[in-house]
Every structure is written in structure tokens, then in C-alpha cells.
Amino acid sequence: MKKTLFAISALLLGSATLTLAQDHRHVKVNPTNPNDTEYWEPSITVVTPGAIPSDAIVLFDGKNLDNWESAKDGSPAAWKVADGKMTVVGGKGNISTKEKFTNYQLHIEWQSPIEPETLKSQGKGNSGVFMQGMYEVQVMNSYQNPTYRNGQAGAIYKQTPPLVNATSKMGDWNTYDIIYTAPVFTTNGGIETPAFVTVIHNGIVVQNHTKIQGTTEYIGQPLNPVHGPGPISLQDHGNAVSFRNIWLRKM
Known part of the structure; x- marks a missing residue:
């Protein structure tokens, strides 16, 4: 022995x-x-910083929607493009990037429209940014517009409220910088590692490596379907929310 x-x-x-x-x-x-x-090899990749990093994929440059399509059926995206921004056209549906992604750093700027004071809560400046087409970071006019905590701007919709409300007033631009890690599934359909997201809203951390519980459902509990890479999707909720300066770095 x-x-x-x-x-x-x-x-x-x-x-x-x-x-x-x-x-x-x-x-x-x-x-x-x-x-x-100390170790020297392989050398660190050089990326030139700036408004758009040199290794970024530009998803919207203010000129056209060539990188986008209808999330419903893959037809050409039918939102309005003018003055360097894209704007939701109510009833045209969500749009998605043609390219699919897993882990990334996403930069996106959004603007709530000037809307009447009669609109309240979720009816005001409502849209969303969906990671992999199924996990929503809420976009909404949360400036002096009370609503449920896990449904305001910067929330993981119906799951995790933002740490603070950093929303700009109507008509001003907001910036999201999103660090997203996709979920990994086991061979039998279980979750090996969940999805995580960090959201920086107007320079302020509002989600700090937050675990995503599953799909962000309007009604009911999150679901966890097995999936691979997915698109960035933007929501048509009927409000004329605008977006600009959208770029992504794969990680």
C-alpha cells in the first residue's frame, strides 16, 4: 500500500x-x-483608444441601417434614419443586428423623445437593448417619471433594478456602456455559467457584474433556453426613442 x-x-x-x-x-x-x-509573449494587442476604439465593430454610424434587420422576419430594418440617428417607427417592430455575438463591450447612446406629461410610467420613452436578442437592459424616460424599480432605465427588465437613477431629462442624450458575458450551457441543457452584465449609464455604474436570471419576460418567470451567439436587438415599444453611435468590441 x-x-x-x-x-x-x-x-x-x-x-x-x-x-x-x-x-x-x-x-x-x-x-x-x-x-x-515576468513573461513577455505573446505580446498584448495594441488598440488605439478614442471615440471609437480601433478594434470596434461599428453597428450604426448615423448613415444607414445596413447592419440591421427586422427581428421578426429578417426583412430590412424599417426605422427612420436622419440627423445622424435612428429612431423607432412605432409598429415596425424590433430590429436586430445581422451579426451575432457572445461576449462583448457595447457602446450605445439613446434619446427619449419630447412627450406630453400625460404619458406616465412605462408609457414614456420606452425601448430596450437586448443582449443576444433575449436579455433586456431597459431604455426608458426615467427622469422625474416614477415606475416600478425593476422596469426603469438601466434595469435588467423585471429582474434587477439599477443601483441609481442616472437618466438625463427628455430630449437629452443618454449613454450606455455594457459589458456582457454570455451564458454557457452544459451538454444536457443545464447552465454551466450564467450570463453576467455590467451597465455604466452616463458614466455611472448602475449594474455591477449582475447575474442575469434568464430571459427578461414581461409576464412570468425567466426562461433559460439553450442558445448560441445572438444579435443586439433594439425594441419598438411604440415610443419614438432614438439611438446613435453604436459600436461593439468582441471579448
Whole structure:
């Protein structure tokens, strides 16, 4: 028995040593020199920062909807494009990017329309940004417009309220910077790791690595269908919400 245990221990030790030796960092078990914990290859990819990072995919540049289609049937997107922005045309339905994504950094700017004070709560400036076409970050005029906590701007719709209300007043532009990690499913349809999202609204963190419980349903509990990459979708809720400067970096 002792010999067997010794052989197993030696095998495990040898395996660990081999793993360390094969690691790209070549980290020694007990480093004695600062160089032993430094690694240079592969070099870090250079990205030029700016209003649009050099490695970003521009999804809307203010000129056309060539990168978008109807979410319902894949026909050409029928929203209005003018003055460098796209605007919801009520009744034309949600639109989605033609390209599908998993993990990313998304930048998008949105503007609530000037609407009468008779419109209240969810009836005012309502739209949404859907990750993978099924997980909604709420877009809404939440400036001096009370509504349910998990339905205002910056909420993971019907799931997690924003940490604060950072919404600009009607007619002003809002910015969302969204860091999204897609869910990973097991081979038998279970969830290996859930989706997570961080949302920065007008420079303020309103969702901090928030777990997404599943699809953001209007009625009922979240669902967790197995899926692969999905589009960015924008919601037609009947309000003439506008969007501009939409770009994405794959991660």
C-alpha cells in the first residue's frame, strides 16, 4: 500500500511539474529572481483608444441601417434614419443586428423623445437593448417619471433594478456602456455559467457584474433556453426613442 501511495504521489508531482513547465509563463515553484515571474509573449494587442476604439465593430454610424434587420422576419430594418440617428417607427417592430455575438463591450447612446406629461410610467420613452436578442437592459424616460424599480432605465427588465437613477431629462442624450458575458450551457441543457452584465449609464455604474436570471419576460418567470451567439436587438415599444453611435468590441 505504501509503495502504491508513493507511486501515485510521484505521478501527481510529476504531472504538476510538467504542467508548470508547459505553462506559457514558465513560473517556477519557488522563484528567487524577479525575472522568474515576468513573461513577455505573446505580446498584448495594441488598440488605439478614442471615440471609437480601433478594434470596434461599428453597428450604426448615423448613415444607414445596413447592419440591421427586422427581428421578426429578417426583412430590412424599417426605422427612420436622419440627423445622424435612428429612431423607432412605432409598429415596425424590433430590429436586430445581422451579426451575432457572445461576449462583448457595447457602446450605445439613446434619446427619449419630447412627450406630453400625460404619458406616465412605462408609457414614456420606452425601448430596450437586448443582449443576444433575449436579455433586456431597459431604455426608458426615467427622469422625474416614477415606475416600478425593476422596469426603469438601466434595469435588467423585471429582474434587477439599477443601483441609481442616472437618466438625463427628455430630449437629452443618454449613454450606455455594457459589458456582457454570455451564458454557457452544459451538454444536457443545464447552465454551466450564467450570463453576467455590467451597465455604466452616463458614466455611472448602475449594474455591477449582475447575474442575469434568464430571459427578461414581461409576464412570468425567466426562461433559460439553450442558445448560441445572438444579435443586439433594439425594441419598438411604440415610443419614438432614438439611438446613435453604436459600436461593439468582441471579448
